[in-house]
Amino acid sequence: xxxxxxxxxxxxxxxxxxxxxxxxxxxxxxxxxxxxxxxxxxxxxxxxxxxxxxxxxxxxxxxxxxxxxxxxxxxxxxxxxxxxxxxxxxxxxxxxxxxxxxxxxxxxxxxxxxxxxxxxxxxxxxxxxxxxxxxxxxxxxxxxxxxxxxxxxxxxxxxxxxxxxxxxxxxxxxxxxxxxxxxxxxxxxxxxxxxxxxxxxxxxxxxxxxx
Amino acid sequence: xxxxxxxxxxxxxxxxxxxxxxxxxxxxxxxxxxxxxxxxxxxxxxxxxxxxxxxxxxxxxxxxxxxxxxxxxxxxxxxxxxxxxxxxxxxxxxxxxxxxxxxxxxxxxxxxxxxxxxxxxxxxxxxxxxxxxxxxxxxxxxxxxxxxxxxxxxxxxxxxxxxxxxxxxxxxxxxxxxxxxxxxxxxxxxxxxxxxxxxxxxxxxxxx
Numbered sequence: 371x372x373x374x375x376x377x378x379x380x381x382x383x384x385x386x387x388x389x390x391x392x393x394x395x396x397x398x399x400x401x402x403x404x405x406x407x408x409x410x411x412x413x414x415x416x417x418x419x420x421x422x423x424x425x426x427x428x429x430x431x432x433x434x435x436x437x438x439x440x441x442x443x444x445x446x447x448x449x450x451x452x453x454x455x456x457x458x459x460x461x462x463x464x465x466x467x468x469x470x471x472x473x474x475x476x477x478x479x480x481x482x483x484x485x486x487x488x489x490x491x492x493x494x495x496x497x498x499x500x501x502x503x504x505x506x507x508x509x510x511x512x513x514x515x516x517x518x519x520x521x522x523x524x525x526x527x528x529x530x531x532x533x534x535x536x537x538x539x540x541x542x543x544x545x546x547x548x549x550x551x552x553x554x555x556x557x558x559x560x561x562x563x564x565x566x567x568x569x570x571x572x573x574x575x576x577x578x579x580x581x
Numbered sequence: 582x583x584x585x586x587x588x589x590x591x592x593x594x595x596x597x598x599x600x601x602x603x604x605x606x607x608x609x610x611x612x613x614x615x616x617x618x619x620x621x622x623x624x625x626x627x628x629x630x631x632x633x634x635x636x637x638x639x640x641x642x643x644x645x646x647x648x649x650x651x652x653x654x655x656x657x658x659x660x661x662x663x664x665x666x667x668x669x670x671x672x673x674x675x676x677x678x679x680x681x682x683x684x685x686x687x688x689x690x691x692x693x694x695x696x697x698x699x700x701x702x703x704x705x706x707x708x709x710x711x712x713x714x715x716x717x718x719x720x721x722x723x724x725x726x727x728x729x730x731x732x733x734x735x736x737x738x739x740x741x742x743x744x745x746x747x748x749x750x751x752x753x754x755x756x757x758x759x760x761x762x763x764x765x766x767x768x769x770x771x772x773x774x775x776x777x778x779x780x781x782x783x784x785x786x787x788x789x
Contacts, residue, residue: 399693
């Protein structure tokens with residue numbers, strides 16, 4: 371085991387445009403830690419979510435720029451140096467950048483339990499494959515991930531990779547699991563990764579609002 | 582609301598090397614991991630020299646503002662704002678000094694493979710900044726939030742001794758020694774906080 375590691379936040383390889391997977395970079399084992407970046411003003415830094423799946427308490431820290439958090443509908447101004455702590459997993463949370471380059475650190479773990487690496491972090495391995503056009507490789511990774519942890523957001527990414535790889539049936543199968551979440555149905559409606567599915571009547575059916 | 586700017590956090594001087602502690606975990610009541618901020622001016626200590634031998638925490642330091650010079654097992658590391666230092670090995674001896682005015686560092690820690698428990702040093706650091714009587718009251722009120730550790734009772738013994746309560750101090754010291762007599766020997770040997778009870782035969786029995 372290496373005794374210590376040092377890295378600058380902006381030198382850690384990003385996964386996708388917004389995500390700096392800090393825990394994964396250092397292979398930390400005691401708590402979850404990531405940073406999220408918005409390239410432009412008005413972009414999401416923290417996408418809207420709850421933590422009921424993970425059961426995590428979360429602490430956010432605006433490390434640069436300026437953000438507006440929305441917590442259960444209430445807006446909070448958050449300049450650099452602001453700490454936001456969310457004990458309740460059901461609080462709906464998001465943050466939007468008010469300046470280009472706004473960066474937010476997030477730390478999370480579940481009280482009363484040993485920390486476990488979260489299955490959604492598989493996306494950090496998926497992004498480079500996706501960006502390189504290796505949709506088969508990306509789909510294989512995510513198929514394995516949903517076997518271990520059937521999370522709707524992972525199914526959503528799997529649907530995208532299957533669609534891009536030309537596996538229409540597998541893509542619909544994955545999308546069925548993702549479409550239970552309103553947020554993912556909305557996302558699917560204008561996601562170009564799912565273009566090849568859009569003329570199929572099943573697509574419209576899956577995306578229609580649920581009662 | 583659980584929202585605060587890091588500059589609005591309480592500022593508690595610790596030790597005599599300029600270290601200023603800004604409690605984060607206890608401010609919010611975070612129960613899943615330990616986290617605190619520290620502020621210091623040029624040349625002052627911003628991370629107290631220590632290992633994680635006691636709590637076995639994996640630690641991460643994030644330099645939020647200014648610049649720090651870390652010393653990790655004797656090796657100096659320049660850490661401008663935006664630097665992250667990750668310490669998975671609890672045995673690494675770590676410390677840092679601020680290299681720019683108003684340098685601020687966030688520390689995060691927890692023990693891999695175990696549910697997090699707050700570290701009792703939080704009580705000692707906070708109490709050391711209070712009048713002894715106030716510190717006794719504070720520790721008595723808050724010790725239930727911490728695991729029933731020898732260090733908590735040892736701290737209580739120190740503050741009671743300083744507050745002129747020798748019987749209470751010996752009682753707390755006895756409780757600490759029941760849990761970890763080896764550490765109580767080590768801590769108590771030359772701790773001036775306990776001078777007022779050092780000549781008591783019961784002290785000699787507990788500390789040696």
